[in-house]
Amino acid sequence: MRTVDLIWKKREGGELTAAEIHFLIQGFVDGTIPDYQMSAWCMAVYFQGMTFEECTALTLEMAHSGAVVDLSAIPGIKVDKHSTGGVGDKTSLVLLPMVAAAGVPVAKMSGRGLGHTGGTLDKLESLPGVSTALNRDAFLAQVSRIGIALAGQTGNLVPADKKLYGLRDVTATVESIPLIASSIVSKKLAAGADAVVLDVKFGDGAFMSQYDKAVELARTMVEIGKRAGRRFIAVLSDMNQPLGNAIGNSLEVAEAIATLQNQGPADLTELCSILGGYMIWLGEKADGPEQGKELALEMLRSGKAFAKFREMVAAQGGAPESLDHPERLAAAPFIQEVVFPGEGWVERVDCRALGLTAMTLGAGRARLDDVIRPEVGLTLKVKVGDRLTPQSVLGEVHAASPDVAARAAREVLNAIHLASKPVAKQPLIAAVIS
Template structure:
């Protein structure tokens, strides 16, 4: 078998066999296939696509390219959640302790962020002392004892995906649904959960800009997960404006604590209750989403979810006092408001522009080598539909460096679009995929 023949076959639009896909993943992971041939195949896939069977084979081969986490030592149905990413997306910080408080074990491996702000583990590292690197035994032990742990992915979890994603990033082959789906689901399968809830974002602040593309990606991932023996459901959620108010690592931790305390932004709270209720349904704790929402709402109101978050922080070496005293989180040296220049209603908030501003302040990474400043970011004060008066604060910038500050001001001011009439209310979740038989048809 030759890599040249595999590239030519896919370039001609023909279907690759399971053996050919396995040959490629094994050879590239081992360093036996050079980058230039892997890049050629990725470009052929980008233009010719993969059918469902090829996509599933690619996912399984990638999942088996390194370590696979064994969660069998944890009793009960282990449920994971994955978001395709957006601006202000701190749902895992709320969901993991909330669902664990309902008795469902959450053993979550999360990545670091590349883009607007840090990933979940970057956010958690803004808590003084919090350790995201646990040994496999300690990881399993913690979930057995308190029901929840959030750790950084192990270095050898799906190494094929790490190599391929780095190559896709520099060869303009990132935005391919089969390649995105196999990348996400290979990590979820290798991470060992029994059931997975996917939060697929759509809008200007998301990777999938249209609802149609987001739905196609969701259907593909649901089908792949089911083929691998997992229970999978996907929600298509809105990312036309930031989720919640805060975009920045410590700022998002603070907002997550507010939400776990029964307060917090209404959209973040609503989305977490929806995602969490689907996690409970997949785990068999409730049979209906409505019952799950009721159960989780009670856990928030009675303080059980916040107590579980405090327990997790303490178990992973963090300072539990931040839960009751959020001012112990890192704070920026300077704050500056961006004010409205006219009266009106907020018609739109361009989420990507807010995210870019947060990254330029130091909240995110342009390259994987960049260092994140946990204290900085952007907090918006208005959401779509809110009335605004001239001079009202639209957002607050949390600043530690004046580098890029002029551009940041311009981006944040330009992200808000005002109109003379109130816009219609936006949907937070467009659809749920995974309960009907037809939902897994990726050709829909």
Template sequence: MRPYDVIKKKRDGFELSEEEIRFMVQGYVDGKVPDYQMAALLMTIFFRHMTPEERFQLTKCMAESGNIVTMEDFQGKRVDKHSSGGVADTTSLVVCPMVAACGMNVVKMSGRGLGHTGGTIDKLESIPGFRTALSKEEVLKAVNESGIVIVGQTGNLAPADKKLYALRDVTATIDEVSLIASSIMSKKIASGAEGIVLDVKTGNGAFMKEEVDAVILAEAMVDIGKRYGRETIALVTDMNQPLGMRVGNSLETLEAIQTLRGERKGRLLTLSVELGATMLQIGGIVKEIDEGKQMLEDSITTGKALEKFKAMVEVQGGKSDVVDKPEEVLPFARYTEDVVAEEDGWVEGIDTESVGRASMMIGAGREKKEDKIDLSVGLELFKSIGDEVKKGERTARIYYNDNDKLSEVKELLFNAFKIRKKRTIPPKLVKHIIK
């Protein structure tokens, strides 16, 4: 078998076999297939697309290219949650303690932020002393003690995906459904998840701007999960405005703690309950979604979810008094600057990607993976779509340490809020549920 023949076959519109896909993927990981031939195959896939079976085989090859995480001593069914990325999306920090408080052990592998979207690991590392790099033995010990652990992904998890993604990034082959779906699902399968809940964002702050594209991606990932024997449910959710009201690592951690304390309602809690109830259903804790929602809401009112968050922080080496006095324990920037409205009206829309970019520009996010970030900086938003606003009223606050880009960030945030004379109905949060 030659790479040339596989490329030509796909170019001519024929379905590739499992053997051919494995030959190319494993060959690329081993250095036997050069960049230029793998790039050619990626481009043919971009234009020809893949059948559901090809997509599944690609996912399987990538998942099995490195270590598959197994936890023989893990009690219960391992259910993982994945978000396709958004702004002020702090659901993992809220969902995981809530679900753990309902009796389901949680081991979540999360990533770092990139571009205008944040990452769970960065948010947790804003807690002094919190460790996100744990060995398998430490993970099992932690989950047995606290019922919940959130860690960074291991180095040898789906290495084929890491190598292929880097090539896709420089060959304009990122935005293809099969390639996106297989990339996400290969990591979830390799991480040992037995059940998977997917939060696929759509809107101006998401990677999938159009709702129809988000649905197609969600359906593709659910299909892969089913073929692999993993119960998978996807929620297509709105990202036409930031999910929470704070953007930036320590600020989002603060908002998560306030939500677990029962001090905040809003979209972040609503979506966390939706995702958590789906996790509980897949995990066999409840039969009906409404039963799960009630359990999760009770975990907030009884304080049990907050206790689980505190237990996780303790067992992973962080300062547990962050739960009692987050404003004192978490790092916050030295300076603040408000953005105010220049007219009366109603918030018709928010350019969410611009909000994410503004946060990145003041140091809260990365443009490139190797960039250093400032855990203390970020943004606070005071208005959502459908809210009334008066002239001179603040719409956002910037938390910053370095004023080099302050005027640019301020202008970006000012323009991000679209104010009109007529009230707008806020967009529906959960648009589709795909099983």
């Protein structure tokens, strides 16, 4: 078997066998296939696509290229969640305690933020003392003991994906749906969950801005998961405006705490209850997703979700009493109110621009080695369809200096686009693919 023949076969639109994909991935990981040949193959995939059979074979090869987490010793059906990322997306901080409180074990490995979308680990680490660096034994022991853990990837998980993504990032082949789907699903399979709920976001602030492309990605991931013997469900959620009101690490943690106390923004509560409903249903603690949603909301109303979050924070080194005073989290030295000068109805929010503004304030990373400032960010109190009058307060900028805050405030104003007549509010959930 020769690599050049497999590149040619895919370039001409042929379908690779599982054995051929095994040869490519194994050779790439062990260094016998050089980067330039794998780059050529990725570009061929970019233009020619892959069948579901090829995607599944690629996903399984990547999932088993390193260590695989075994959750079988933990009783019950383990359900994971993945989001394709968005602006103000602090969903995991609320959703996972809701699901765990309902009796479904959640063993969640998350990532860092890069670009205009934030990372769950960065947000959780805004809480004093919390560690997300759990080794595998500690991770599994915590899930067994309290039913929930939220940590960074442990051990040598999916090395093929890490190496392949690094190559795609510098060869203009990131935006390939088969390669994106295989990358995401391989990590979920290696993390060991029995079932996975995917929050696939579309819109201006999402990685996949076009709705039809987001649907294609969701269908591909659900199909790969099914062929790999796991249950996958994808929820398509709108990211044409920030989720909730807060953008920035400490600000988002404070908003997550408020939501866990049943006092959060309506859109964040809605998304968490819907995703939670599917997770609880897949975990066989409800007869259907609607019943699961009601149980998830009951976990908020009863305080059980907040209690589970406190338990997780304590288990991971944090001080649970700090959750009782979110106003004492890291605070920016300068806060500027953003006042809108015009009048009309909010027609569009430039969600991506707001994410980039928060990133330049220090709430996100342009490069992996950038240092996060947990205290900075934005709050935006308006949604599409809201009516603004002169001197309406849009929100606040939390910044390191007055000059930086003033610049960011101008960017926030530029991100709000008005219409002269009422604008319909858009539904948060567009579709569910199972």
